[in-house]
Amino acid sequence: MALQDRVAKLIAELPKVEQFPTQGATLFIDLERQEVKRAYTPRAVIQTLLAGRGANMFYLYRLLDEQLEPLDPDVPLIFGSGVLTGIVPSAARGNATSWSPESGVLMDGSAGDYFPSFLKMNGIDHLVLYGRPVEWTVIRVAGGQIEFLDGRPYLGLDNDDLRTRIAVDMHGTWARDLAMASITTAGENLVLTSAIMTGPKACFARGGPGAKMGSLRLKAVVLQGQTHDFDTAQPYKGYNKTIATKLLGTSVVKNALRTMGTPFLYRPSRILGAMGTKNNQETTWTDRLDAENITPYRPGMAGCFRCPVNCRPLNDLHGDPDDKYGRGDGPEYVTLGKFGPNLGIDRLESVIRLNNICNDLGLDTASAGSMIAWSMELFQRGIITLKDTGGIDLTWGQADVVEQLLFMMARREGFGNVLADSTRAVERGHFPPEALQYRMAVKGLMQSDPHDARILKAFALGLAVSTRGMDHLRNRATLEINARINDDPAFKAKLYGGPVSAAPNHYENKERAVRVCENVYAVGDAVGMCRFTTKLFNSPSLPGLEEFSEQIANVTGLNFDVEGLDQVGLNIMGVERMINARLGVRRCDDTLPDRWFNEEIGVGAYKTEKIDRHEFDQMLSRFYEISHLNTDGVPIDEWRRELESVLGA
Numbered sequence: 001m002a003l004q005d006r007v008a009k010l011i012a013e014l015p016k017v018e019q020f021p022t023q024g025a026t027l028f029i030d031l032e033r034q035e036v037k038r039a040y041t042p043r044a045v046i047q048t049l050l051a052g053r054g055a056n057m058f059y060l061y062r063l064l065d066e067q068l069e070p071l072d073p074d075v076p077l078i079f080g081s082g083v084l085t086g087i088v089p090s091a092a093r094g095n096a097t098s099w100s101p102e103s104g105v106l107m108d109g110s111a112g113d114y115f116p117s118f119l120k121m122n123g124i125d126h127l128v129l130y131g132r133p134v135e136w137t138v139i140r141v142a143g144g145q146i147e148f149l150d151g152r153p154y155l156g157l158d159n160d161d162l163r164t165r166i167a168v169d170m171h172g173t174w175a176r177d178l179a180m181a182s183i184t185t186a187g188e189n190l191v192l193t194s195a196i197m198t199g200p201k202a203c204f205a206r207g208g209p210g211a212k213m214g215s216l217r218l219k220a221v222v223l224q225g226q227t228h229d230f231d232t233a234q235p236y237k238g239y240n241k242t243i244a245t246k247l248l249g250t251s252v253v254k255n256a257l258r259t260m261g262t263p264f265l266y267r268p269s270r271i272l273g274a275m276g277t278k279n280n281q282e283t284t285w286t287d288r289l290d291a292e293n294i295t296p297y298r299p300g301m302a303g304c305f306r307c308p309v310n311c312r313p314l315n316d317l318h319g320d321p322d323d324k325y326g327r328g329d330g331p332e333y334v335t336l337g338k339f340g341p342n343l344g345i346d347r348l349e350s351v352i353r354l355n356n357i358c359n360d361l362g363l364d365t366a367s368a369g370s371m372i373a374w375s376m377e378l379f380q381r382g383i384i385t386l387k388d389t390g391g392i393d394l395t396w397g398q399a400d401v402v403e404q405l406l407f408m409m410a411r412r413e414g415f416g417n418v419l420a421d422s423t424r425a426v427e428r429g430h431f432p433p434e435a436l437q438y439r440m441a442v443k444g445l446m447q448s449d450p451h452d453a454r455i456l457k458a459f460a461l462g463l464a465v466s467t468r469g470m471d472h473l474r475n476r477a478t479l480e481i482n483a484r485i486n487d488d489p490a491f492k493a494k495l496y497g498g499p500v501s502a503a504p505n506h507y508e509n510k511e512r513a514v515r516v517c518e519n520v521y522a523v524g525d526a527v528g529m530c531r532f533t534t535k536l537f538n539s540p541s542l543p544g545l546e547e548f549s550e551q552i553a554n555v556t557g558l559n560f561d562v563e564g565l566d567q568v569g570l571n572i573m574g575v576e577r578m579i580n581a582r583l584g585v586r587r588c589d590d591t592l593p594d595r596w597f598n599e600e601i602g603v604g605a606y607k608t609e610k611i612d613r614h615e616f617d618q619m620l621s622r623f624y625e626i627s628h629l630n631t632d633g634v635p636i637d638e639w640r641r642e643l644e645s646v647l648g649a
Contacts, residue, residue, distance in 0.1 A: 003074040003130055004030065006063050007037070013648060014039035019046060020556040022087065022230055024125035026059070027146070029139065031216055032073070032131030034148045041125065046558065048571050048646045050526035051125050052082035053108060056097035057575045059128055060106075061647050066582045070101040070208075071190065071215040073132035079119065079181065079221070080126045082528025086117030087230045088551050089244040090543075091528040092304035094119060096181075100207030101215070102192040102367065102422050103444030103469045105580050105589075107207035110473070110525055111181075113199030117305035118179035120528075121226035129216060136217045140170070142224040151219035158184040158410075159197045159360045160324060162220070172224055174199075175305075182220035183210045184362030186410040190214050191420040193367040193409065197359075201312065201329035202304070205364035206471055207445060208422070236554035243543055243551070244308050252539045253309055256291075257532060258301065261313040262333035263291035269337075269451055272481060272504075273604030276452045277341040278396055279373040280440055280593075283452045283601055285341035289348055297352060302329060309533060315352050328356035331365075337450020338369030343376065344396030354402060361410040366471075370446035371422050372405055377438050378431065390414045422446065440593050443585065445469025447593075449476065454596050455606045456480060458500075458510040461619055465514065465590050465633075467576035475518035478537055480504050485540070495540055505606055507615045511623035519569030520544055526572060527552065570627070574635045574643055587633045590620060 001009075007028050014026070018040055028037040041055045049055055056078045063076050077098045084091040094116025100107030119127070122141055136151030154162060162182055163174065172178035179198070186194035187210030194210025195203035247253055256264040267290045269275045277285050287293075297317060303310035316327040331339070331352060339345060339354045358365045378384045379394035386393070392401060392415055408416025418430040423444045425431045440447045442463055449472035453460035458477040466474040479485045485492050486502035493499045496516050501508035517536050524534040527548050531537050535544025545565045553559055560568070577585075592611060601609040623629075630636050635643060 001065075003063065003065065003076070006065075007128075007130075010062050011037055011039050013042075015042055016040065019043040020558055022083070022555055024081070024120055024123045026126040026128060027124055028128045029146070030131045031129060031133045031137055031218060034133070036146045044646050046083075048568065048643070049575065050083055050523065050568055052080045052085065052093070052528050053095040053097070053110070053522065053525035054568065054572045055126060055526075056080040056095050056108070057572060057579065058647060059126060060097050061575060061579055063128070064099060064579065064582070070099040070104070070107075071211065073216055074130060075099050075212075076128050076130040077209070077212050077216060078126060078128050081116045081120045081124070082526055083556055084548070084551055085528030086120040086305055087236065087555055088527075088529075089240055090247055090307045090309055090530045090533040092117050092307050093525065093528045093530055095525060096196055096204035096209050098209065098212045099583065100445070100468070101190070101211045102208035102424070105443045105445070105583050105585055106468050106576055107209060107212065108468050108576075109196070109204035109206045109209050110531070111196070111198045111202050111204045112304035112530060113202035114175055114179035114305045115181045115198040115223065116528060118223040118226065121228050121230075122223055123228050127221070129218065131216065133217050136219050138219050139221045140224060141222070144227050151217070154219050155188060156185055159200070159362055163200070166220065166222060170222060170224060177225050179223045180220050183213045183218075184360070184410065186210055186362045187214040188219075189410070189412045189420070191363070191410060191412065192422040192424065193364050193371060193420065195362050195364045197362050199329070201359045203362070203364070205366065206448065206468060210362055230555075236551055239551055239554055243547055246541070246543055246547070247533055248308060250539050250541045253533065253542075257309055257311040260291040260294065260298070261301065261311045262532065263294060263313070263331065263336050265333040266291055266336055266450075268481065272455065273601065273606060274452045274455045275341050276337065276440075276447070276450050278344050279342065279370075279377040279438065280447075280452050280595055281377065282603075284603055286346045288346055289336055289340045289351065293348055294352075297349070304530070307530070309530075311532060315356070317349055317352060325353050325356040325360070328359055330359065331355035334448055334450060335365040335369070338365050338373075339402070342369055342373045342450065343402055345399050345402070346397065347399065350399035354399065354406070357403060357406050361406060363406060363410060366448035367422055367446040368406065368409065368419075370440055371419050372402060374435075374439055375419065378435050381438070383432060383435055388415070437594050440470070440595070442466070442470035442592060443468075443589050445471060448472055452601070453592070454601050454610050456504050457507050457611075457619070458504075458513045460592060460596065460611055460616070461510055461623060462514045462517070464592050464616075464620065465623060467573060467580060473521070473531055475514050475521060476537070477510070477513040477517050479540065480510075480513060495536070505609055507619050511619055511626060514623060515626050518573055519566050522569035522572040523548055523565050526568065571643065573627070574639060575647065577629065577634050578640065578643065581632070581634045585633070587620075587631060590633055592616070
């Protein structure tokens, strides 16, 4: 069945009016025909999956044709905002969902800044985009109207220049009456490590969303003005103050996120001896990249729409005022790790500059940094040579070479064309098959978390079972390295619904911690809450299912108790696994890079540590059991039928 027919069939089943106060519409936009159709997510889907990431999976499940290829224009790109996005403090997130051209499995990225909130403020919960127009297109949403604009004048513009040009052309101001999701030249060139940018740094990343948007010849979606102002709705405003107080009173927010941002995570990982270094060949690196050392280059902090935390560090290298890469937004912890120890770079100024370049080029720093590190190890081992790289010396620690490679990657020039194909480099004939044993990826997605998980068994399991591939934001049990939590077994058992071993390198009941975290984070994505201000990710004191339940009722009138929301989180994971099963994912794909099974940690308190294959397999089986998954890692029959009854044919 052609996609247009699938869309028509789906729309015929969907409600034509909102199902609860504050619900936005779903817009189905055919870019080829420049047609827009409107409907609403059914109440049964909301009760099962909520909105944002959850309902995105409903639309992908119904519209995906797995017989195509990810970059086919009949594979939709879906933007979604959560049910609380733009309404509740720190709920400024949304998701971009499709079939990943990088990994070949589910693609789903989360982003903040202003785009998801402006989407909600324009009465839109989801955008379903498909079709390839003859010419490049910009979509403009303003005053309730959808315009299709000529995108050709904006081709070749990267993030900074595009934002400047759009603001001038549309007579608007960012963060006041303009928000945008856009791609750079990397997305235009279908670079598999490209992101969809939503701000100076914020982006939908992981799995090549920029390439997917580029395959639709869509340069940008611009939101101008607002047609809805939910701040005038009174019932939830008092509880918003409670949430804001809870956020700002939490130690990790008050003493770390608000003052230095996510780079505060670098130091504890370094001290633990779990910092992925030189493509995870080593696990220690310099203290020169500790967050405290960024302070001289941090002129201030920024934040997302109506968020009181303001956790994004701005940067200024105090150099040439005409150097566009001498100042910017970030780096986040992932970028600090991926462009510092991961590449053997020990100079903080270099990491900051590379961060600014990636933001402008629209590159996912996790995949881009990991791809360069993989190439450097292959060069180190003689698996690729100067002949393969076009004469570029890939020795560790050369920031100037890395800078050159980033531009080549974004433009698909020379060896940059190899880097642009990311984890598919072997499949596409760039590297020999033996290169795969050094690739730090799961389900075809490069590692995002700088942590080396050989010590951290809960982290390791989470990376293996993540539905979008090797990514910590799906289910990382961060509190596993919190000494105060581990020293209080009763409190830890209460957090996770049962006892979990206090030792980070033990396997006992770690599946329980991963399961609980995955459910809470999935619900957080479905309501639009930032991961760093969600319970269990960095603190047990942050808003979680209890607060989400209260505010969902206040904002929407829908009633979910804590157990019901926990089931929603499980349902989201279940549907994602059903989608992945259609894409060929099986139990054997819920695994880890060979390095972590075969090579021991070489230094530190956990010297000789690695992942035991038998223990890991037992832990995985226990995870499947408590997650109601069969031996193939998909929902058991009864649960699958329940989900299918909601999802429809």
